[in-house]
Amino acid sequence: MKRYIDFYLSSMRISILQQFQYRVANYFYMIGMIAEPVIYLVVWSTIANQQGGVAGGYTPGEFAAYYIVWTLVRNMNIVFTPYGWEWRIRQGNLSMELMRPMHPIHNDIAYFSGWKFVVIILWLPLALFLSWVFKPTFDITWMEGIAFFIAIWGAYLIRTMLLSLLGMITFWTTRVSAIFELYFGLELILSGRLVPMTLMPQWVQNLSNYLPFKWTFFFPIETLVGTMFIQELVAGIGTQILWIVIGASILNLVWRAAIKQFSAVGG
Amino acid sequence: MxxxxxxxxxxxxxxxxxxxxxxxxxxxxxxxxxxxxxxxxxxxxxxxxxxxxxxxxxxxxxxxxxxxxxxxxxxxxxxxxxxxxxxxxxxxxxxxxxxxxxxxxxxxxxxxxxxxxxxxxxxxxxxxxxxxxxxxxxxxxxxxxxxxxxxxxxxxxxxxxxxxxxxxxxxxxxxxxxxxxxxxxxxxxxxxxxxxxxxxxxxxxxxxxxxxxxxxxxxxxxxxxxxxxxxxxxxxxxxxxxxxxxNQFSAYKTLSVTLQNPDTELSQYGEVLSKDDGRVTLRVPKAQTSQVTAKLLSDLQVDDLTVEDAPVDDIIDQVFSQKEEA
Structure with missing residues (x-):
């Protein structure tokens, strides 16, 4: 365990050092990324204003809060993508990672965790700017603040498991971008990324309760923006932990089959 | 062990x-x-x-x-x-x-x-x-x-x-x-x-x-x-x-000879690989090396003569070609 803690800290340190080297690129990437929530925010605020100030139970200020927190959650949700898996298998880079006496996913988790610290620092001025423009309504208790902090890391780990599983398909075939796109389409609708889940039809909301997507977007945002009882916060974090365990277990099983399939192409 | x-x-x-x-x-x-x-x-x-x-x-x-x-x-x-x-x-x-x-x-x-x-x-x-x-x-x-x-x-x-x-x-x-x-x-x-x-x-x-x-x-x-x-x-x-x-695969040896008369024709002694500043490099079948060396020394005015195995690269090539033919 001590070795893993040491490794995580070292890898996060490397990531922070490296990503600060790319700070300008990171910043432009984040600025580009806020275009998506700003469009959603403008559309829904307009609808709310036209409906007398509320749409689906959200005021324009609450929509602003939702989508500003969305920008942070979205950045926390950036993980090693299936395209990255495809790239590292095809280029042969996975071979070098496999020579290490530890599962490559540790490096993925640690490296992207370190990157988050850079992201949060860069996100703060953007959030302040968006708040100044869109005037969000926040009413945050310290309990919600703690739950949010836990939930964004839970979301990060769930998404890491899901996208790693998806990426491992490339052990069997290296042309799987169509499957990836299907996944991202489902995630867009069922996670709360497109609109708050409460604005979706009831059957979509029911379905989303049994799938992992909602726990990576809607739940973390709602811990900060919504009004949840402590029992709901604990149950939500418990569900996140459950999805992490399920994801890690499946990943472990798939990995054992995948590694036998590995053809170590490209060197 | x-x-x-x-x-x-x-x-x-x-x-x-x-x-x-x-x-x-x-x-x-x-x-x-x-x-x-x-x-x-x-x-x-x-x-x-x-x-x-x-x-x-x-x-x-x-x-x-x-x-x-x-x-x-x-x-x-x-x-x-x-x-x-x-x-x-x-x-x-x-x-x-x-x-x-x-x-x-x-x-x-x-x-x-x-x-x-x-x-x-x-x-x-x-x-x-x-x-x-x-x-x-x-x-x-x-x-x-x-x-x-x-x-x-x-x-x-x-x-x-x-x-x-x-x-x-x-x-x-x-x-x-x-x-x-x-x-x-x-x-x-x-x-x-x-x-x-x-x-x-x-x-x-x-x-x-x-x-x-x-x-x-x-x-x-x-x-x-x-x-x-x-x-x-x-x-x-x-x-x-x-x-x-x-030893096993080198069928040839390389002889490098420096002669007092650099214009002497040596093709009768072996395959001439190069001529450079009076120094001639010959390739001769391994089995005939001592015979050719003795003949060179008796026939000509030799200033210097060295016998070397063929470069390992050539030998490896030869291993591949012999096995391909086999």
Whole structure:
């Protein structure tokens, strides 16, 4: 365990050092990324204003809060993508990672965790700017603040498991971008990324309760923006932990089959 | 003394889809896909003892890298037995991976934008090396490879040779007992190649490490390896001392002669390979070497004469061509 803690800290340190080297690129990437929530925010605020100030139970200020927190959650949700898996298998880079006496996913988790610290620092001025423009309504208790902090890391780990599983398909075939796109389409609708889940039809909301997507977007945002009882916060974090365990277990099983399939192409 | 590496009847076969060109063949292949079996490694057997440095030679596509990948646990063998340090590599036991390393000339494990020292520290964490031991080993390697002025520069600013030396340091920080080196001097200049060879030899001497090395540079093999294994089309053609390879497969010797009269015609004594400043290089059949040498000395005014084996590159070529014909 001590070795893993040491490794995580070292890898996060490397990531922070490296990503600060790319700070300008990171910043432009984040600025580009806020275009998506700003469009959603403008559309829904307009609808709310036209409906007398509320749409689906959200005021324009609450929509602003939702989508500003969305920008942070979205950045926390950036993980090693299936395209990255495809790239590292095809280029042969996975071979070098496999020579290490530890599962490559540790490096993925640690490296992207370190990157988050850079992201949060860069996100703060953007959030302040968006708040100044869109005037969000926040009413945050310290309990919600703690739950949010836990939930964004839970979301990060769930998404890491899901996208790693998806990426491992490339052990069997290296042309799987169509499957990836299907996944991202489902995630867009069922996670709360497109609109708050409460604005979706009831059957979509029911379905989303049994799938992992909602726990990576809607739940973390709602811990900060919504009004949840402590029992709901604990149950939500418990569900996140459950999805992490399920994801890690499946990943472990798939990995054992995948590694036998590995053809170590490209060197 | 038990072998460090034991391979018996080891094979790796791939099923490769194939079809002819054209639309009709493309449509047919959707319903009736044909596969061809490629025998990348085909039933090879050898042992390597502790501390041996063995050259693993063969042309491109011979099966060298596939064998190294099976030995390092990256590939599952199709059949046969393989054990390294008592472990079956394909099980990828972490205890096993801690005791070996694989260096590939075209691979990069250093963080591109940061000084190599940061990557070295990550290696320390990966292998759980105690800090004092890590610093001692790192500094020893930095001294041996003369890297002191380079370790603080971002990796992207280093030359290919400098990067390769850093790669080797990173790959050996955990003091592996077995080294799989796949073209470690690929693309490097002569000086850099020599430095890396000296370093590998020194590491082998100090740690009694076992080394299996592939290289297209015969200078690497001649400097480091007493024993060579020659592989071609996935099969072993030769396994033994480098000197035996020369004796067994070298059908010719090279005679270099300096004559008092540089214009003398020598084609009657052997095949003239070159003429340079009065020095003539002849290729003569090995069996006739002493006879030709004696004739040259008796017939002509000779200032200097040397007899050498053919270059190892030529001999290896000859091994391949003889076996192809067979």
């Amino acid at each position: 038990s072998s460090v590496i034991t391979i018996s009847q080891l094979s790796k076969h791939y099923q490769v889809p194939e079809r002819e060109g054209g639309l009709k063949a493309a449509i047919t292949s959707l319903f009736n896909r044909k596969y061809r079996t490629v025998k990348a490694v085909n039933s090879i057997t050898f042992n390597i003892e502790p501390g041996e440095v063995v050259g693993f030679l063969g042309p491109n596509g011979a099966g060298k890298t596939t064998t190294l990948k099976m030995l390092s646990g990256l590939l599952h063998p199709t059949s046969g037995d393989v054990r390294v340090l008592g472990y079956e590599p394909f099980r990828r036991s972490y205890d096993y991976l801690r005791q070996i390393t694989l260096v590939m000339g075209n691979r990069n494990q250093l963080t591109w934008d940061l000084p190599a020292l940061d990557s070295f520290d990550l290696q320390r964490a990966v292998y759980g090396i105690p800090v004092d031991e890590f610093k001692r080993t790192r500094d020893e390697f930095i001294d041996l490879l003369e890297l002191k002025d380079l370790v603080n520069k971002p990796v992207r600013n280093l030359s290919l040779g400098e990067r390769m030396k850093m790669e080797i340091v990173a790959a050996l920080l955990h003091k592996p007992k077995v080294l799989f080196l796949d073209e470690p001097t690929l693309g490097l200049d002569v000086t850099m190649q020599r430095r890396i060879r000296v370093f590998i030899a020194e590491y082998n001497r100090r740690n009694n490490a076992t080394v299996l090395l592939t290289s297209h540079y015969m200078a690497d093999v001649e400097a480091l390896c007493k024993r060579v294994i020659v592989i071609h089309h996935g099969r072993i053609l030769f396994d033994g001392d480098l000197s035996n390879l020369v």
